[in-house]
Structures are given as C-alpha cells and as structure tokens.
Amino acid sequence: MDNRVNEIRRVIRALRVSMREAEAIMHEQINRDEDCTFVAQEIMKMRAVMSGLVKEKATLGDSEPIFVSGVFVLQRRPAARVARLAKLHLARPQAAPAV
Numbered sequence: 001m002d003n004r005v006n007e008i009r010r011v012i013r014a015l016r017v018s019m020r021e022a023e024a025i026m027h028e029q030i031n032r033d034e035d036c037t038f039v040a041q042e043i044m045k046m047r048a049v050m051s052g053l054v055k056e057k058a059t060l061g062d063s064e065p066i067f068v069s070g071v072f073v074l075q076r077r078p079a080a081r082v083a084r085l086a087k088l089h090l091a092r093p094q095a096a097p098a099v
Contacts, residue, residue: 005062008053012066015053019046 022043029036 005057005060008057008060009062009066012050012053012057015046015050016066019043019050022046 022039026036026039026043029039
C-alpha cells in the first residue's frame with residue numbers, strides 16, 4: 001500500500017508540472033489571439049485524472065499535501081511588443097536646434 005501511495009504522489013507531481021506548462025502555453029496562445037481549444041481540452045482531461053488520483057490517495061489513507069517546489073514557467077516577451085518598442089526608438093522626433 002505504501003508503494004502505491006508513493007507512486008500516486010509521484011504521478012500527481014508530474015501531472016501538476018504538465019498542467020502548469022500547458023496553462024502557460026494556453027495563455028501565450030490567448031495573448032496571440034490564437035485558438036487554444038486543444039490545449040484547454042487537454043488541461044480538463046488532466047484535471048479529471050488528477051481528481052481520480054486524489055480520491056484514490058485519500059482512500060488509501062494519505063492526507064498529506066503534495067508540494068511542487070521550484071517549478072515555474074518563464075514567460076517570454078511577445079515579439080510584436082519588442083518590434084513596436086524598436087520602432088518607437090527609431091521614430092522618435094529630434095528636437096529642433098536652438099537658433
């Protein structure tokens with residue numbers, strides 16, 4: 001039984017990391033105004049699997065929380081914003097010389 005609980009905890013940790021990565025991808029797609037239906041459906045499937053694993057873990061008598069430490073997804077700056085900033089620097093009007 002202890003091995004099964006440890007295996008469930010390991011799967012839950014891995015699933016949480018996958019869900020965070022998928023959510024970051026989905027947010028990037030939303031920011032680019034792209035269709036994120038597929039990724040959203042996959043996240044919903046992962047949540048259903050997670051729910052089943054949590055119920056099974058509780059049935060086996062494990063009530064300790066599972067921590068995922070040090071996992072974060074870096075967000076990249078959209079390329080359009082960088083290009084727009086570059087245009088602003090190039091197109092800035094020059095001050096008229098003093099006469």
